[in-house]
Amino acid sequence: MSKHIGKIILAHRKKSNLTQKQLADLAGVGKTVVFDLEKGKATVQLNSLLKILSALNIKLELTSPLMHLMEEFDEES
Template sequence: MTSIRSSQQLGGALRTARKQLGLTQPQLALAAGVGVRFIVDLEAGKPTVRLENVLLVIDALGGEIQLSGLPTIAADDQREGGDHGA
């Protein structure tokens, strides 16, 4: 598992995964349903990329996000979106 603490680390990890899978940026963009420019920005560590699209790219690469160090949430909270900081 890779520990990610910055947008630059995330971009680098996703670039490495893409290259290990033998994909070009346009191929990954097509597989994830995002634009090539988004892949370029993501891999460059741009901090303002859209989270929804980041998740699409991670899924297209066969990955998943796991959070550690946070309180565990109940299955009901996951389905309902949690209590949003209340």
């Protein structure tokens, strides 16, 4: 999974003509975070991943067979 995400980030970064440093600066993270993600390391913090995805305009969606239960819970709140 982490290698797949890394390949997506790499492809979007290159298509945007950004260096790893430029992307890191845009996202407000260190260059090593971008490097680690692109290499498929699974140790990157979720917050850093979300910042990079946002900088590249990549939308992250979570799906679950229990999503309908979450919607019911939200309606009750």
